[in-house]
Amino acid sequence: TSVLPAETDIFLLGLAVQKDLLLSWLNPADSPPPAIITTRQPVALDALLTPEIQWVLAQLAEPRPTPYLDAFFYKIKVQELLYFLFQELARRAATPARHLHAADVAKIYEVRTALLAALNSPPVLPALAQAAGLSETKLKQLFRQVFGTSPYDYYQRARLEEAKRLLQHHSVSEVGYRLGFTNLSHFARLFEKQHGLTPKKYQATHWR
Structure with missing residues (x-):
């Protein structure tokens, strides 16, 4: 089970696409369709939301x-989401x-x-x-197959996503120290690299 933070807006989106329609969008005549669509083996894939996907979801x-343009709008946005998803899956294709x-999935x-559960402490792989x-x-191997990245990189991205949430209510220094950063300049550099803004600039438009 997951615990949702208090006073947090939750937006849920369910997306279902028929296989034949999806294949028609992916132009299988030009190149083989992704293995995830054609495989008969069990598949488990997960990922943190990229900035591009977050932007589409916000829209x-x-x-x-x-309202008369709704159907057109939603079709375009669904295709955008699927594009970014398969772009991520293509990046993972080199992983055996x-x-x-x-x-194992569990x-x-x-x-x-x-x-x-411990975003203030870097993961220790042997433990x-x-x-x-x-x-x-x-x-x-299994973590990269399911999540598309290493445990440490996943932890780092999740930590910086949590920083975005905390910056809406707490100072930059408080957020940095709460998430285990001992060097706030390092925190600011990593935050800007992932989100495109420094913590202060992000906070200026998202403070609540």
């Missing part, structure tokens, strides 16, 4: 001023895929939960592997 959450067992999500009952090698 979808806004009220529409011209292992056959996934349900028990263990990988336990590791993810442990990472998110994570031991707690999950996996070898370090298998943990790294």
Whole structure:
């Protein structure tokens, strides 16, 4: 289970696309369709939202001023979301895929939960592997297959996403220290690299 922070706006979007329609958008005549669509093996894929996907979702959450254009608008935005999703999956294509067992997927999500529960402390791979009952090698391989990145990089991105939320209510220094940064300049550089704004500039337009 997940605990949602208090006083946080939650926007949920469910998206379902028929396989034939999706294939027609992906132009399979020009190149082979992604393996995720054609495989008969179990698949588990997860990812933090990229800035591009967050931007599209923000547009979808806004009220529409011209209702007669809604169908056109939503079709375009759905295609945008799928484009960014498959762009991310294409980036992962070079990662060799292992056959996934349900028990292994459950263990990988336990590791993810442990990472998110301690964003003020960098992950220690041997401890994570031991707690999950996996070898370090298998943990790294399965984690990258499911989440598209290493445990440490996932932790770092999640930490900077949490910083965005906290900056709406707390000072830059308080947020940095709360998330385990001992050097606020380093925190500011990482935040700007991921979000395109320094913490102060982000806070100036998002303070509540």
